[in-house]
Amino acid sequence: MALLKISEPGEKSAIPVHRFAVGIDLGTTNSLVSTSSGQDTEVLPDDAGKYLLPSVVQYSAEVDPVVGKIAIAAAINDPKNTISSVKRLLGRSIEEVLAAPQFKHYDFDTERTDSIPAIITAAGIKDSVQISADILRTLVDRAEKFLGGKLEGAVITVPAYFNDAQRQQTKDAARLIGLNVLRLLNEPTAAAVAYGLDSRDEGNVVVFDLGGGTFDVSLLSLKKGIFEVLATSGDTLLGGDDFDYLLAAWIKSEVSPTTELNSMEEAELLRLANLAKHQLSDQNETSLNYLGWSGVITRAKFAKLCESLITRTISTCRRVLRDASLSVEEIDNIVLVGGSTRMPLVRDSVAEFFGKVPLTDFDPDKVVAIGAGIQADVLIGNKSVDDFLLLDVNPLSLGIETMGELVEKIIPRNTTIPAAKAQEFTTFKDGQTAMSLHVVQGERELVSDCRSLARFELRDIPPMVAGAAKIRVTFQVDADGLLSVMAEELSTGKTAEVQVKPSYGLDADSIEEMLSSSHENAKEDMEIRALREAQIEARQLIDAISSARSIDGQLLIAQEAMRIEEVVAQLQLLMEQGTSVQIHELTEELNRLSSEFASRRMDLHIGEALRGESIDEVEQ
Amino acid sequence: MDLEKLSEKYHARQVEVHPDKFSGATEKNKLRAVQLTSYLNEAYSTLKSPIKRAAYLLTINGLNVESVSQNDLGMDLLLEQMQLRESLDALPKDESALTTLGHLKSEVGEKLNLKQNIFSREFALGELAQAKRTFHELQFLHKLLLEIESGEEQRLGY
Numbered sequence: 001m002a003l004l005k006i007s008e009p010g011e012k013s014a015i016p017v018h019r020f021a022v023g024i025d026l027g028t029t030n031s032l033v034s035t036s037s038g039q040d041t042e043v044l045p046d047d048a049g050k051y052l053l054p055s056v057v058q059y060s061a062e063v064d065p066v067v068g069k070i071a072i073a074a075a076i077n078d079p080k081n082t083i084s085s086v087k088r089l090l091g092r093s094i095e096e097v098l099a100a101p102q103f104k105h106y107d108f109d110t111e112r113t114d115s116i117p118a119i120i121t122a123a124g125i126k127d128s129v130q131i132s133a134d135i136l137r138t139l140v141d142r143a144e145k146f147l148g149g150k151l152e153g154a155v156i157t158v159p160a161y162f163n164d165a166q167r168q169q170t171k172d173a174a175r176l177i178g179l180n181v182l183r184l185l186n187e188p189t190a191a192a193v194a195y196g197l198d199s200r201d202e203g204n205v206v207v208f209d210l211g212g213g214t215f216d217v218s219l220l221s222l223k224k225g226i227f228e229v230l231a232t233s234g235d236t237l238l239g240g241d242d243f244d245y246l247l248a249a250w251i252k253s254e255v256s257p258t259t260e261l262n263s264m265e266e267a268e269l270l271r272l273a274n275l276a277k278h279q280l281s282d283q284n285e286t287s288l289n290y291l292g293w294s295g296v297i298t299r300a301k302f303a304k305l306c307e308s309l310i311t312r313t314i315s316t317c318r319r320v321l322r323d324a325s326l327s328v329e330e331i332d333n334i335v336l337v338g339g340s341t342r343m344p345l346v347r348d349s350v351a352e353f354f355g356k357v358p359l360t361d362f363d364p365d366k367v368v369a370i371g372a373g374i375q376a377d378v379l380i381g382n383k384s385v386d387d388f389l390l391l392d393v394n395p396l397s398l399g400i401e402t403m404g405e406l407v408e409k410i411i412p413r414n415t416t417i418p419a420a421k422a423q424e425f426t427t428f429k430d431g432q433t434a435m436s437l438h439v440v441q442g443e444r445e446l447v448s449d450c451r452s453l454a455r456f457e458l459r460d461i462p463p464m465v466a467g468a469a470k471i472r473v474t475f476q477v478d479a480d481g482l483l484s485v486m487a488e489e490l491s492t493g494k495t496a497e498v499q500v501k502p503s504y505g506l507d508a509d510s511i512e513e514m515l516s517s518s519h520e521n522a523k524e525d526m527e528i529r530a531l532r533e534a535q536i537e538a539r540q541l542i543d544a545i546s547s548a549r550s551i552d553g554q555l556l557i558a559q560e561a562m563r564i565e566e567v568v569a570q571l572q573l574l575m576e577q578g579t580s581v582q583i584h585e586l587t588e589e590l591n592r593l594s595s596e597f598a599s600r601r602m603d604l605h606i607g608e609a610l611r612g613e614s615i616d617e618v619e620q
Numbered sequence: 621m622d623l624e625k626l627s628e629k630y631h632a633r634q635v636e637v638h639p640d641k642f643s644g645a646t647e648k649n650k651l652r653a654v655q656l657t658s659y660l661n662e663a664y665s666t667l668k669s670p671i672k673r674a675a676y677l678l679t680i681n682g683l684n685v686e687s688v689s690q691n692d693l694g695m696d697l698l699l700e701q702m703q704l705r706e707s708l709d710a711l712p713k714d715e716s717a718l719t720t721l722g723h724l725k726s727e728v729g730e731k732l733n734l735k736q737n738i739f740s741r742e743f744a745l746g747e748l749a750q751a752k753r754t755f756h757e758l759q760f761l762h763k764l765l766l767e768i769e770s771g772e773e774q775r776l777g778y
Contacts, residue, residue, distance in 0.1 A: 182643065226631045319778045379643040389631075389638055415665070418639065420658035443778075478654055479639045 021182065021380035022143045023190070023372025024156045026135065026170065028087040028239055029212030029339065031055045032366060033139040034373030035147065038382060041194075041373040043366050044146045052365060053142075055212075056084040057134050059123035067138040079105050079267040081121045085241055086135070088213045089117050089128035091166030102245060105263035116169065132173035140179055150528055153182040155376040157368050159214040160186035161234030161395045163441050164453050164483050171480070182379040184480040187211070188218035189229060189392050190371030191337040195362060196222045197374065197388065203332030204230075206320070208350055208358065209368075210313065211338035213239035217316050219324045219331075225388040231323035231414045232395050233316050238309065240277075240340035246305050247297070248273035255293040265291070277302070281342050303345050310349050317353055323414050334358035339365050391416050394477050398453075401438035403428060405447045410475045413443065417481060422474040424490075431463040435471055437496075439485055458487045458496040527580070534583035535575050541587055542568055545594055548601060555600045564593055623668065630664045670736050671762045674755050677743060683752050693756055701760050704728070708767060715775050725768045732761045 018037075022044075025032045030052040034043045043051045050069070058071035059081045066074070075082040083106070089097055094110065097103055097117040107120040118127035136156075144151055158170050167184055174181045188207035195205070202222050209216040216234035220227055248269045252261070261269065272290055276297060279286040285298040303310075321328065336358045340346060351357050362370075375390070394417050399409040402425070410421050427435065435458045442450030461469050470490040477483050488495045545564065549556060556564075567590045574583050635641070637660055642653040666672040675685045708724065711717040735758050742751040 183640075223631070226634070228631075315777065318776075319773075379640060381644040389635055389640060391634060391638075416661045418654045418658045419661055420655065421662070476654070476658065 018382055019152045019380045020143075020147045020149050021153045021155070021376040021382070022139075022151060023185075023369055023374070023376045024136065024139055024154050025187070025190075025369035025372060026087065026132065026139075026156055026158075026173075027055055027211055028085050028214060028241065029055060030365065031135055031139055032369035033143045034366075034369040035143060036373045036377035036382075038377060041370050041377070043369050043373075044143055046142055053135070053138060054084075055086065055135050056082060057086070057131050058082040059121035059126060061122045065123065065134045067135055075267055076264065076271065079263045080107060081123075083119060083121070083126070083131050085213050086128050086131040088237065088241070090132065090169045091163055091236075092117060092128075102241060105266050129169050129173045129176060132170065133176040136173055136179060137177045140177065151179065153180040153376065153380050155183045155185050155190075155372045155379060156181055157185050157187045157190050157372045159209075159211070159234060159236055160188050160216040160218050160229075160232040160392075161214070161236050162481075163236075163396055163451055164398075164481070165451070166236065167481055171482075181480075182376055184482075185372055185375055185390075186216070186218065186229070186232070186392055186395075186481075187214075187368045188216045188232065188337065189220070189227065189390055190369075190375065191335055191362075191367045192218070192220045192222070192227055193371035193374055193388070193390065194367045195335050195359070195371075196220075196227060199361075201333060204326060204330055206317070206331050206334045206354070207337055208313075208317070208334060208341065209234075209337040210340040210346060211239050212340070213237070213241050215239055215313060215316065217313075217320045219320050219326065226391065227388065228391040228416075229393045230326070231320045232393055233320045233323065234395070235312065235316065238312060240338075242309055243277055243306050243340070243343070244270055244273045246309070247277060247302065250297075250305055251288060251290055251295075254295055255290055277343070281344060299344070306345065310345065313346070314349060314353050317350075328354055331356070335362070335367075336360060337362075337364050337367055392479075392481070393417060394419065394481055396441045397443055398439070398441055398475055398477070398483055399450070400425075400473060401440060401447045407440055407442070407445055407447055407450055410473070411477060415477075417477045418479050420474060420476045422472050425471045425473060426467045427461065427464065427469045427471075428466055430466050432466065432469070433461050433463055434459045435461060435487070437473065437485070437487055439475075439483070441483075453483065454485070456485070456487075456496055458489060458494065460492075460494055461489050462492055464491075530580040531583075534580040534587070538571050538575050538583050538587045538590075541590055541594075542571065545590070548597070552601050552604065555604065556597050560593070560597060564590070564597075567593060621667070621670075621673070626664070626667055630660070633660055670732075671758055674736075674739055674743075674751075674758060678748070678752055678755055681748055683748060685752070685755060688756055693753070693760075697757055697760065701764065704764060705767075708764075708771065711771070713775070718772065718775055721768055721772050721775070725765065725772070728761055728765050728768065732758065732765065735761060 021035070023034045023036075023041075025034075032043050032051055032053065034041055045051050046053065046068075053068045054072050056068065056071040056075065058066045058074045058078060060066075071082055072084075075084065085102065088100075089103070094108060094112065094117045098108060098110070109118045109120050109125050112118055116127050116129065118125045119131075140151060140154075154174065156170060156174060158167055162170070170184060171181050188209045191207050191209060192205060195201075195207075202224070205220050205222055207216070207218045207220065209218075214234065214236050215238040216232065218232040219230045221230055251269060251273060269290060272288065276286050276288055280297070280299050280302050285296055288295050288297060321331075331354055334350060334354050334356060336347065336350070341350075341358075341364050347358060347360075378388075393414045394411060395413060397409045397413045398411040399407040400423075402408045408423070410423050411419055425435070436455065437458065438447065438455045439453045440447055440450040441453050444450055458471060461471070472488050472490055474486045474488070475483060476486070486495060545568065549561075567586065571583070571586045571590060574586055578586075634657070637653055637656040639650060639653040639657060642650050645653070666676050678685050704724070711720055735754055739751055739754045739758060742748075742754055
């Protein structure tokens with residue numbers, strides 16, 4: 001094969017295999033999927049030409065879950081089976097969820113207190129991971145239909161301020177449908193990539209990302225293709241939804257403060273509030289009609305209602321500046337991300353705080369998905385026009401419980417990831433043979449104020465006097481921001497290890513099913529991959545022979561030429577219909593047939609080279 | 621320390637070792653990339669921070685910065701520290717304390733700068749025992765600064 005290439009100096013040595021990878025923005029309100037071809041990254045539309053897939057799933061006993069716009073329409077009449085804002089359930093305990101007003105019209109399975117929140121629907125009990133997986137599946141189907149092939153991987157974005165449990169559950173949702181996660185990418189970082197690669201601007205950039213249910217602020221330094229996150233902060237329970245709830249509560253108080261609403265009235269009220277919020281982005285006031293009551297809300301009144309939410313967002317901006325040790329004046333640009341930044345109230349407040357008009361060149365709904373698509377293209381190994389690198393941070397401090405229920409921070413917040421840190425601890429009782437380790441995440445000093453991530457035990461420590469044993473605890477945070485912890489007793493080398501993972505509420509059968517289905521997918525993936533490789537190998541050889549013949553055709557005797565043409569024709573047919581093994585075997589056959597021709601060409605070209613012509617081509 | 625130059629070198633190394641550059645590699649090489657990058661990140665954060673850099677410089681010169689004896693610390697320093705800490709505790713727990721905290725912060729910050737310069741001089745002259753003593757003073761001040769900052773954050777409601 002290599003020999004045949006000598007006369008094609010301009011030809012690329014291999015046809016790059018384009019592998020299918022996508023970026024997925026799994027949002028609270030809407031989700032998107034994008035793909036990059038190296039040059040361009042596009043958000044993929046559905047059959048109706050719509051880019052945004054509403055993150056709403058309707059379950060019914062008869063048919064598969066319905067995801068998107070149709071499900072929204074169903075929410076009014078079937079509120080208990082139509083789940084929206086599932087992202088706000090990720091990583092939460094059932095107690096937290098039951099206490100939250102926005103989920104009160106769902107029937108939660110309150111028996112499962114030790115596992116993740118699950119809703120009782122007409123299609124059975126569905127937990128937050130399964131519901132998220134149903135949204136992901138719709139996006140994957142859309143992408144595979146568009147690309148005409150199976151996806152090999154995806155970059156899924158998560159709010160920068162997501163904790164370990166929320167990240168892990170996002171990854172679990174992908175695993176549930178056999179989707180290979182190339183990376184969990186922080187949403188503001190994804191937005192910065194899309195913005196930075198497009199504008200080629202350098203300097204300090206603040207990404208202000210107010211989505212449907214989550215809020216992030218990240219401060220990045222952009223320099224020569226390096227996107228370095230200096231600090232990030234946020235609130236995973238603050239988003240556009242909260243503006244709706246406040247407005248809904250106000251309408252309710254105007255209409256009839258004491259009446260209890262049923263779940264259908266509740267859903268209708270929320271829909272009305274959401275509509276009014278959107279209208280107030282384009283006009284100064286809007287009229288409201290609810291249960292026979294009619295009224296008007298102005299922008300000013302709306303701003304007053306939402307003042308506390310705005311204050312929280314600006315306070316987060318301050319904190320990020322503080323963590324990065326930068327002042328407002330040192331910020332070169334502000335990028336707005338998330339549908340909620342369309343509210344003039346939000347834009348004006350951000351502009352006022354930074355003393356600069358935020359950039360609005362990008363569609364705030366699409367920019368995260370675009371950034372994720374670009375990163376997916378790079379991570380899957382497709383050629384990228386832009387050589388860039390993302391350096392992200394962990395949003396929350398990671399630590400371990402020590403005596404007195406205090407937290408010893410091992411990896412502080414805003415540490416660049418991947419990060420590893422070891423710390424030594426010792427026993428506090430004579431003859432102590434086991435040590436219980438409690439891993440927590442958060443900024444506060446008391447364990448009870450932080451989020452518990454995992455507990456594990458290191459046993460069989462040789463009995464020693466208190467303080468003599470040395471236990472080294474190593475924290476490792478990977479590029480997805482996920483933590484694993486290892487403990488080792490140094491005198492014996494006894495180890496204990498835990499991949500920090502909150503217990504996932506699947507029964508044994510579903511885990512079995514999940515694993516076997518992803519195994520099948522993997523097998524299928526490998527076969528498809530092998531077939532593509534064989535097809536490309538064959539295509540390369542056919543192309544090479546044909547161009548060699550056009551140059552040195554006189555070196556081929558008629559009989560040889562006929563035989564080669566015959567095999568080429570067979571091979572072309574096989575490429576369409578054959579298996580990878582068949583294609584590979586015939587390619588080898590063709591290679592053998594043409595090797596004589598190749599060596600004759602070699603002799604000729606070496607001869608030419610020895611006569612003083614360029615030898616460069618031989619090295620191709 | 622030229623932080624600009626340090627950052628440039630750090631970025632150049634990142635391009636070589638970051639896991640994103642090894643996404644198609646074997647599991648073993650991927651893991652290695654994660655470990656190397658973790659190590660690089662740790663190195664950068666050590667060099668970037670004056671206090672961590674000082675500890676590192678002493679450690680590679682054979683001094684154990686983990687062990688602190690009474691002789692390492694002057695009595696007057698300890699007294700001063702106690703006073704500062706007491707005044708910190710005595711502050712009201714609401715926003716009204718922010719101005720005082722701001723003053724304390726710049727005061728401690730100035731002291732830190734001063735001690736850092738002293739450390740550099742001592743270290744350059746090879747007076748390692750003296751430098752270690754200064755380092756422990758730096759540690760105290762640094763800890764105090766962190767406490768002031770966390771006091772600010774609590775009062776700001778972060």
